[in-house]
Amino acid sequence: MRMPVQKQLVWWGVATAILLVAMWLLGQPILPFIMGAGIAYLLDPVADRLERMGLSRIMSVVVITAGAIILLAALILLVMPLLLRQAAALINTAPQMFDQAMSFISARFPDLVPENSSLGTTLSDLGSTFGEQMGSIATTVIGSVGGVISTIALLVIAPVVAFYLLLDWDHMVEEIDRLLPREHAPTIRRIARAIDEALSGFVRGQGLVILILGTWYSIGLMLVGLPFGFFIGIMAAVLSFIPYVGVLIGGATAIGVALFSFWGDPLWIGAVVTIFAIGQIVEGNYLQPKIVGGHVGLHPVWLLLALSVFGSLFGFVGMVVAVPLAAALGVIARFLIERYRSSALYTGQEVPHEPAQPTLIEIVPPGTVADNMRKARLAADRGRAISEIETMQEDLRRKEDP
Structure with a gap:
């Protein structure tokens, strides 16, 4: 017996809600795994291209891993020290630049910001506390990211997860497709x-x-x-x-x-x-x-909304997954709009219900109808199998095309 679509939606809605609650409860611990999955997803086309060039999947992943390690080492040794040095110097210099800007505005446009006005006092207080607040924020961020557990998780667990997922990515996609x-x-x-x-x-x-x-x-x-x-x-x-x-x-x-x-x-x-x-x-x-x-199809406003909503709901993990979720929700929204425009709710013309199955009265030798129904089921199963094989062949041809 066919399960009604409404009941299927209920089950899938419950599964989605459980997934969102799990993300919200786990939070930081699942961040390395999400980042590892994202890295594997981004690098899978590179591994596929190396396979088409003649390398095995294992060698393709090893070559990608070696290149990533070299690139990461170069960034850490050459780029990051300069980047952190200039960021710290800019934060320390910002109050002085703010004070100089205020002095320039006060000297050139005295009527714009009066000396003893509440706006001038507020801007002066803002300038005096800007450096301290930015310094404390930077210290907090560096401290939170630089913790032992977080550092190990981000620098060790995420690449390991990405390595193994990248190694079995095609098999995982096939298994998900079977489910x-x-x-x-x-x-x-x-x-x-x-x-x-x-x-x-x-x-x-x-x-x-x-x-x-x-x-x-x-x-x-x-x-x-x-x-x-x-x-x-x-x-x-x-x-x-x-x-x-x-x-x-x-x-x-x-x-x-x-x-x-x-x-x-x-x-x-x-x-x-x-x-x-x-x-x-x-x-x-x-x-x-x-x-x-x-x-x-990712509008800037849609991105800002996704970053704000998922960031406020799930913190930093939400900001990491905001873009892929925004892309998925955008595609699903366009699919639902397409279905809505072809429905009776939009056209005003109700689609007629499927006619009820006729009552079969067996006027042939016993077992004939059952045998015909069994053959029909076998034909339907054979048709679905052929359809799945054609879909898999199409996916293989798409992967083989450069």
């Missing part, structure tokens, strides 16, 4: 492919965009001679993950530091503005359309 409810398997596969296209197109494409922008901003600002230029460039590139946020925060910080450091020399201030202007022109007209593409 799909047979009645809805084609629809679920179609939704999963759309989610994969949206998520991979955004994350991998945006990661390449961040790498290009980070290189341009950091090297350009360092060549100009802007203090803390390397840190500001990397910060602006990373924050460009959320459209318009990176250029606003990074550009405002860079121009503020340039005004503080190059006051009286407008040439270098203009050079800093030009670097960010060129970065935005290249990103908007070439990088985003060519690399990320317009098919992703």
Whole structure:
């Protein structure tokens, strides 16, 4: 007997609720496993390409792991010390730059911020406490991330999980596909492919965009001679993950530091503005359309909402999974809208119910109807098996295509 769709939705809703509650309760302990799964997902196309080049799956994963270790070691030894040094120096210098900006505004525009006004007092208090608060926040973040358990979890457990998941990724996908409810398997596969296209197109494409922008901003600002230029460039590139946020925060910080450091020399201030202007022109007209593409379907407002909601509900773990969940929810929402537009609720034309099964009266030798029903079931099972085999062959052909 066929299970009603309403009952199936209840069971799947309960399973989803249990998963969300488990994420909320576990929180920090599952973060390394989520990060490991994310790393394996991002690197699986690289492993597949190496397999097509003739390497075995184990050797492909070993080559990827060796390259990742070399890259991580280079980042830790060459990039991170400079990045942390400039970040600490910028935090310590920020109050002085704020005071100088307030003095400039008070001297040039005395009516804008009166000396004894409540606004002036508030801004002065803000400037005096800015350095202390930023220092305490940085100390707290570094301390929380730098704890022994967290460090071991993030630097050891996540790569190990990624290694083993990457090794068995294709087998895991096949096992999950076998667990799909047979009645809805084609629809679920179609939704999963759309989610994969949206998520991979955004994350991998945006990661390449961040790498290009980070290189341009950091090297350009360092060549100009802007203090803390390397840190500001990397910060602006990373924050460009959320459209318009990176250029606003990074550009405002860079121009503020340039005004503080190059006051009286407008040439270098203009050079800093030009670097960010060129970065935005290249990103908007070439990088985003060519690399990320317009098919992703993740609107900036949707990303901000997802980061805010999942971050407030699940903390840092929620912010890590916000983008993949936003991509999945976006695809599911478009699927539901498609179903809504083809339903009677939208068209106003009710779809007629399926006719009831006719009552069979056996007027043939005993057992004939049962034998026919058994043959029909076998034919239906054979058709489903052929459909699954064709789906698997299509997936294999898609993986073999470069």
